Structures are given as C-alpha cells and as structure tokens.
Amino acid sequence: VLLALTLPLQFRLAMWVAAGIPIALLGGIMMFDFFGITMSLLATTGFMLVLGIVVDDAIVVGERVYAHERSGEDQRTAAINGTHEMLVPVVFGVLTSMAAFIPLIFTPGRMGAFFSIIGQIVVICLIFSVIECLLILPSHLAHRKREDLPGKQNPFVEKWIRFQGGLGEGLERFAEQRYGEFLKKVLEWRYVALATGLGVAVLMLAVLFSGRINFQFMPPIEGNRVYASLTMPEGIPVEETVRAAEQIERAALRLKAQLDSEDPGESSVVTHILTSIGRAAGRSGGGPRGSFLVPGVSHLAEVSMALVPVAERDISSLEVASRWRDLAGQVADVVELKYSAVAFNTGDAISINLRGRDVGELGEAAARIRAELSRFDGVADISDSFRSGKQEVKLSLRPEARHLGLTLNDLARQVRQAFYGEEAQRIQRGTEDVRVMVRYPELERKSLGDLEDMRIRTAAGSEIPFAAVAEVDFGTGFSTIRRVDRQRVVTVTADVDRAVTTPGPILDSLEAEALPSILSDYRGMSYYLGGEQEEGTEAFSGLASLVPLALMVMFSLLAIPLKSYVQPLVIMSVIPFGAVGALLGHIVMGWPVVMASVLGMIALSGVVVNASLVLVHYMNGLRRKGATINEAVVQAGIVRFRPILLTSVTTFVGLVPLMLSNNPNTAFVVPMSISLGWGVLFATLMTLFLVPCLYLILEDVLPAGWSMDKARIEPAFDT
Incomplete structure (x- = not known):
C-alpha cells in the first residue's frame, strides 16, 4: 500500500497519507474493550481486510490538498481549502461504507458469529480514519517539509524525486490526453456504452445461474489434522472396538509409508498418529476430549493423524482422508465410520432430518435414503442417527398378580434390588463414602435364567414364583431418542467430495424424486434439511431483510449531500458491476462463490460508491460555477482520475495478502477479500x-x- 501511494504522490505526502493506517488500526484496538472484542485471529483478519480501505479518504483529501498547492497556494491555505472541499464527500462516503457493513454485523447463524466481529472492526476503523483525514492529516500536510524546495539532497533522493515527478506528470498527461479524449468519445456514444455495460452484467449473471460458476454455501476449510471417528454397537466388548481401531491405525501407517516413498528426500508429511479408545481424540492439539475422571465407553474410538502445515506439503488433507478411507476398507460390525479433515465447517454437507412418531419406520426410511445417497459419485461416510442400543428385558405384570396387590413398580423395585442391589448404609473411610449394597449372591445373579428362579414378595409377606406373576420379553432398546416439536427425529448425514460434486445438485435430485417416493410409504412422516443447508437458509433469510435496509440507508446518505433523489441512483449504479467484478475475480482465482463471497459483495457496495460520490459531487461543483454539463463531466473525470485510481489500487493491494493466503485459519475470509478486491477494480472502470x-x-x-440547484451560480473558473 505504501509503495502504491509513493509512486504517484510526493514521498512525504504519501507518508502522511499512509499514517492514517496505524492511527485507524490503533483507534480500533482502543475501542475493543468497549465493544467486547478481544485480540484474536478474527480481529487480525478484520484489520487485514480494512487495511486498504481506511486510507481511501486520506488519499482523496491529500490529493486535493496537493492540487491546491500546485495551483500556487501556500501549504496552510491549501490544507484548509482542500480539506474543506472534500469534507462532504468524504464524510458521507465513509458513512455509506459503514452502512454497507450492517449485514455483516447482524448476519444470523454460525457464519454471522464470525463475520460480525470483522464488520464491527471495519466500522470502528472507518470512524477513526475519517477523524484522522479531516483533523490530523491537514495539520501534518500544512507543516510538512516541501520536497521541491531548494536544498541539499542526496543523489538517491534526487533521483527518486525526479522519478516520482515524471511518473506523476505522466499519469496526469494520460488522464488529460488519453483518458479525457476517450471519455469524450464514450460520452458521444453513451447509450451504446450503457448497453454494453448492461450486456456484460447480464452475461455474467447467465454464467452464474447456468452453473458454470460453482456456488456453495460454505465449503469446509481443510486443516492440519485428519480424524477417523469410529462408532461400534453399544455394549460391544472393548476388545472388538480395539480390533477395529487397530485396522484403521494400520491403514494410517501404510498411508504414511506411501507418502514418505513419494517424496523420499523430504520430511514426512505425517508427524504423529494417535489412537484413542473410549472417547474422541482432542481436536485442538491436546489429548483425548473429556475428563479422565469420567470413564470412557466401549463402543467409541478415534484415530487422528497430524500433518505438517499446509504451506509445507503438496497434498491436501482432504486427499489424505480420501486415501486413508480407501486403505482402511470396510470395518466389520461398524455402526458409523467418518473421516474428517476440516478445520472449520458450517455443518454436515448433507443432512436430512426425518420426522415422525414411529422410530422403527424412521429407521427404515433412513436406510432407504442411505441407499439412494450411495448411488451418487463423490458421496462418502453415509450414516444415520438411528441406534438400536443395548439388549434389554421388558417386564410386564400378569393380570392375576394384581389381585395379590402387586404393581409394576413393586415388580421393578424387587428385581432391581435382587440384581443391582439396595443401599443399606454408608461407611466413612477417610474423605470418601463407601456404599454397602444388599443383593443376591453372585452365583444367583449371573444370568437371565436366575430371573425366573427368583421369588416376588407380596404386600401380605408371602413369596410367589416370578413366572407366576410376571412375563419377560427380550428386545433391543434405543440408545438415544431425539425429538423436535414432540416428534421423533432420525438424521441421515453424508460427506461430499467437492472436487467431484457439491451438495446442492445431490439434494435437488433427492428432493425431486427419491424423498417424495420414500416418504409416501410412511404415514405422517416428513423431513427438513439440516447441516450446511440449514445454516445457509438461516443466513440468506437474514440477509434478505438486512441488504434492503443497508441499501436504503446508503441511498438516504447519498441524497443528503447531493440534494437529489436521482443522482444517488447514478452513484449506486456501480454496485451491480462491482458484483460482476467479484464473480470475475472468483473465476480468475479459481475459488467457488460461497457465503463469504456474497458478504464481500454486500460490503463492496459501500466501498465502490465512494469514488462515484466524489466524482458526481465534483461534477455538481463545476456546474454550479458555470460550466456546461459536458465540460463538467469531462473535467471532473480528468481531475478525479488519479485519486479514484489510487484508492482502487491501494484497496486491491491491501487485500492481496488475504487473497493469496493458503493458511487454513484465514481461508474462510479469502472469498470475501476476492469479492472486495476484484469488485473494486471492475467498479473503478465503471x-x-x-x-x-x-x-x-x-x-x-x-x-x-434535473439535479442542480440553480439558485447559486458562481462564475466559471479557469481549469
């Protein structure tokens, strides 16, 4: 950013303009405690995002002050007049930028939790940037040392001044001779130019809706760890779970050997392999999750594989997970086996929630949906939440037992006392209590056959054989029963290889054919989408109300200084073309359009109108001083060419580090930076x-x- 400023502007002028960056960032940090924001990766990402934006208003003011100095004014007078001239467009330009970030701050869902912090930081920094450029920057410019004053300069400085002066003069000549003459021709064919711009916008929309641009809500962001999460039937011996986990671990070791053989001269891509039995492995670099004071369960295991950072390997963690899955193959008796290689996601790629009253029917429908999902290429780790649970004994009371005064509660209590025990007393041993349980001897409670040999005591004190008063039904219970709106729910989930397909087409196909056919066979059963689709629906429904509000606020803010209800529409006409540039940027950078891209386009709307506001405001000023409309339009374009170009270049350059970042921790904001950077470039052309x-x-x-207040006409000035 600093280099982009120093090329067309004087070095000291560029330095004072760039000083607005640390002032705005430090001002934002100063307000963290007031807004409840902590210094984190999200905060750092917000600062990187706003880096090239906060300097835009300082460029506009500094360039105008420099123009007044070149016209012969002293530094103090030029600072006052230049700042006063840009006061209105700068203040209202920053306000429109802040209004454009309203949807980011109030976006609902998990995505909103991330981008809300970024939006708040941008707004805070913009407030301090406008304070700096209108109060602090003019003072610095009024008292800075002039580089063109005669004095002793070292050879390097003299060469740099000559280079910078030549570059600045060349840019001005280009604006007057090349751009100015071409603008006159474009204005002569203005209707053709408008039709061309609309054609480009329509063409880009056609490319988007035809499916040639990949659109997803929020693809998972790969991390530096790969996990294989194993779920076996509940109640299974832990030895069986260990055997299955060892099969997955052996596959991980074979994969490590393969990766090492592919790059024999390099260090191993896999750094560690950890197997956890009874609980899930830690997801943040620590040990297994859960307290060690709580015993694990015999049917759960997880194998994790730690990889070197993304920048140090040529293979993605998603590809590692895919190859690991292939090497592990089928695991016997497994209920669920999922491979995960993401650092962040917004939910399962495919999540279908079946809702009904009969758990058995829900399980059958879930199995049929799993079979349908297995027909699609690129779909893996298909499972559902239906769990049969452990075997259980269901006791029921015979009718004749009720005549003896027995109840089902009496039956259950006596069976529990016999096999589990009844607490008789507690003995204090040191700091611990020892419970004394009274129950049948071990030999009389080892098998379910002992249940039929026990006797049930009636209220009268007599003992009756168990088989005479009770019936036994052996079955299988449910490990969990999930309800939504008092209806039982079973969820079918699956992962998607996004290099092959995306969740959208798969779900569209299921909703069009398979799901209606399956649900028609079960009375009262319905479904709704969860996971990534649910998050997307919630986020976009929130944006549907927030975006019109932001546009309305922007329109109002533009109408106030322009005193027109039509000119704000001219200024805001660049917003859709900014979106066109954002889509082109995603094509060039090879990124799919995701939720973060859409948020970037929304935020872009407030950034791109700033240059148009400055341009139209200057046109109006020339017309008020007596210039004809054609003269005002051409002259305003020539005069504002350099600051408009500078603000666009600095915004784009400031976003380049984010656009080129391959760090998983900042990957979620890369699409937003692409939308902002490329959108600003294309909108500048418009x-x-x-x-x-x-x-x-x-x-x-x-x-x-139509838009001018003719009550105050000043004499035309020499341009």
Whole structure:
C-alpha cells in the first residue's frame, strides 16, 4: 500500500497519507474493550481486510490538498481549502461504507458469529480514519517539509524525486490526453456504452445461474489434522472396538509409508498418529476430549493423524482422508465410520432430518435414503442417527398378580434390588463414602435364567414364583431418542467430495424424486434439511431483510449531500458491476462463490460508491460555477482520475495478502477479500466511464437542471 501511494504522490505526502493506517488500526484496538472484542485471529483478519480501505479518504483529501498547492497556494491555505472541499464527500462516503457493513454485523447463524466481529472492526476503523483525514492529516500536510524546495539532497533522493515527478506528470498527461479524449468519445456514444455495460452484467449473471460458476454455501476449510471417528454397537466388548481401531491405525501407517516413498528426500508429511479408545481424540492439539475422571465407553474410538502445515506439503488433507478411507476398507460390525479433515465447517454437507412418531419406520426410511445417497459419485461416510442400543428385558405384570396387590413398580423395585442391589448404609473411610449394597449372591445373579428362579414378595409377606406373576420379553432398546416439536427425529448425514460434486445438485435430485417416493410409504412422516443447508437458509433469510435496509440507508446518505433523489441512483449504479467484478475475480482465482463471497459483495457496495460520490459531487461543483454539463463531466473525470485510481489500487493491494493466503485459519475470509478486491477494480472502470454516461443520459431524460440547484451560480473558473 505504501509503495502504491509513493509512486504517484510526493514521498512525504504519501507518508502522511499512509499514517492514517496505524492511527485507524490503533483507534480500533482502543475501542475493543468497549465493544467486547478481544485480540484474536478474527480481529487480525478484520484489520487485514480494512487495511486498504481506511486510507481511501486520506488519499482523496491529500490529493486535493496537493492540487491546491500546485495551483500556487501556500501549504496552510491549501490544507484548509482542500480539506474543506472534500469534507462532504468524504464524510458521507465513509458513512455509506459503514452502512454497507450492517449485514455483516447482524448476519444470523454460525457464519454471522464470525463475520460480525470483522464488520464491527471495519466500522470502528472507518470512524477513526475519517477523524484522522479531516483533523490530523491537514495539520501534518500544512507543516510538512516541501520536497521541491531548494536544498541539499542526496543523489538517491534526487533521483527518486525526479522519478516520482515524471511518473506523476505522466499519469496526469494520460488522464488529460488519453483518458479525457476517450471519455469524450464514450460520452458521444453513451447509450451504446450503457448497453454494453448492461450486456456484460447480464452475461455474467447467465454464467452464474447456468452453473458454470460453482456456488456453495460454505465449503469446509481443510486443516492440519485428519480424524477417523469410529462408532461400534453399544455394549460391544472393548476388545472388538480395539480390533477395529487397530485396522484403521494400520491403514494410517501404510498411508504414511506411501507418502514418505513419494517424496523420499523430504520430511514426512505425517508427524504423529494417535489412537484413542473410549472417547474422541482432542481436536485442538491436546489429548483425548473429556475428563479422565469420567470413564470412557466401549463402543467409541478415534484415530487422528497430524500433518505438517499446509504451506509445507503438496497434498491436501482432504486427499489424505480420501486415501486413508480407501486403505482402511470396510470395518466389520461398524455402526458409523467418518473421516474428517476440516478445520472449520458450517455443518454436515448433507443432512436430512426425518420426522415422525414411529422410530422403527424412521429407521427404515433412513436406510432407504442411505441407499439412494450411495448411488451418487463423490458421496462418502453415509450414516444415520438411528441406534438400536443395548439388549434389554421388558417386564410386564400378569393380570392375576394384581389381585395379590402387586404393581409394576413393586415388580421393578424387587428385581432391581435382587440384581443391582439396595443401599443399606454408608461407611466413612477417610474423605470418601463407601456404599454397602444388599443383593443376591453372585452365583444367583449371573444370568437371565436366575430371573425366573427368583421369588416376588407380596404386600401380605408371602413369596410367589416370578413366572407366576410376571412375563419377560427380550428386545433391543434405543440408545438415544431425539425429538423436535414432540416428534421423533432420525438424521441421515453424508460427506461430499467437492472436487467431484457439491451438495446442492445431490439434494435437488433427492428432493425431486427419491424423498417424495420414500416418504409416501410412511404415514405422517416428513423431513427438513439440516447441516450446511440449514445454516445457509438461516443466513440468506437474514440477509434478505438486512441488504434492503443497508441499501436504503446508503441511498438516504447519498441524497443528503447531493440534494437529489436521482443522482444517488447514478452513484449506486456501480454496485451491480462491482458484483460482476467479484464473480470475475472468483473465476480468475479459481475459488467457488460461497457465503463469504456474497458478504464481500454486500460490503463492496459501500466501498465502490465512494469514488462515484466524489466524482458526481465534483461534477455538481463545476456546474454550479458555470460550466456546461459536458465540460463538467469531462473535467471532473480528468481531475478525479488519479485519486479514484489510487484508492482502487491501494484497496486491491491491501487485500492481496488475504487473497493469496493458503493458511487454513484465514481461508474462510479469502472469498470475501476476492469479492472486495476484484469488485473494486471492475467498479473503478465503471465509475470512470459508465457514471459519466448515466449522468448525461439522465440529463437527456430529465432536462432543465434535473439535479442542480440553480439558485447559486458562481462564475466559471479557469481549469
């Protein structure tokens, strides 16, 4: 950013303009405690995102002050006049940028929890940036040392001043001779230019909706660890779980050997392999999750594989998980086996929640849906939440037993006392209590056959054989029963290889054919989508109300300084073209369009209107001083060419580190930075050509000074 500023501007001028960056960032940090924000990776990401944006208003003010100095004014007068001239467009430009970040701050769901912090940081930094550029920067510029004053300069500084002066003069000549002449021709063919711009926008929309641009809600972000989570039937001996975990661990060791043989001269991609029995392995670099004071369960195990950081390997963790899955093969008696290689996701790629009253029917429908999912390429780790649980004994009371005064509660209590025991007393031993349980001897409670040999005591004190008063039914219970709105729910989940397909087409196919056919066979059964689709629905439904509000606020803020209800539409016309540039950026960078991309396009709307506001405001100023509309449009384009170009370049350059980042910790914000960076570049082109065309077109449609206050006409000035 600093280099981009020093090339067309004087070095000291560029330094004071760039000083607004640390002031805005430190001001944001100062307000963290007030807004309840902590210094974290999200906060750092927000600072990186706003790095090139906070300097835009300082560029506009600094460039205008420099222009007044070149016209012959002293530094103090130039600082006052230049700042006063840019006061209105800068203040309202920053306000529109802040309004555009409203949807980011209030986005619902898990995505909103992430991007809300970023939006708050951007807004706070923008507030301090406008304070700096209107109060602090003018003072610095008024008292800075002039580089063009005669004095002793070292050879390097003299060469740099000559280079920078030549570059600045060359940029001005390009604006006057090349851009100015081309703009005049474009204005002559303004309706053709407008039709061309609309054609480009329509073409890009057609490319998006035709499926040529991959759209997903939020693809999982790969991490540096791969997990194989194993679930066996409940109640299974732990030895069986260990045997299955060892099979998966042997596959991990074979995969490590294969990866090492592929790059014999390099260090191993796999650093550690950990197997945890009874509980899940730690997901944050520590040991197994859960307290060691709580015993594990015999049917759970997890094998984790730690990899070197992304920047140090050529293979993705998703590919490692896929190869691990293939090497492990089928595991006997497994209920669920999932391979995960993501550091962050918004839920299961495919999650179908079946809702009904009969758990057995829900299990049957879930099995049929699993079979349908297995037909699609790229779908793996298909499972459902239906669990049969452990075997259980169901006791029922015979009718004749009720005549003896026995109840089902009496029966259950006496069976529990016989086999589990009844607490008789507690003995204090040191700091611990020892419970004394009274129950049948071990030889009389080893098998279920002993249940039929026991006797049940009636209220009268007599003892009756168990078989005379009770019936036994052996069955299988449910380990968990999940309910939503008092209806039982079974969830079918699956993972998707996004290099092959995406969840959207699979779910569309299921909802069109398989799901209606399956659910028609079960009375009262329904479904709803969960996981990634549920998060997407919640987020986009929230944006549906937030985006119109943000646009309305932006329109109001633009109408106030312009004193027009039509000119704000001219300024906001660049917003859809910013989205076009964002889509082009995703194509060039090879990224799919995701939720973060959409949020970036929304935030982009407030950034791209700033340049258009400065341009239109300057056009209005020239017209108020007596210039014709054609002269005002062309002259405003030439004068504002350099600051518009500078603000766009610094914004793009400031976002380049995020766009090129391959760190999993910041991957979720890369699509947003692509939308902002490339959108600003394309919108700049539209600002320099399409906005002047629309300004003249509306004059053609609404003549007689449709947007100008003719009460105050000043003499035309020499340009």
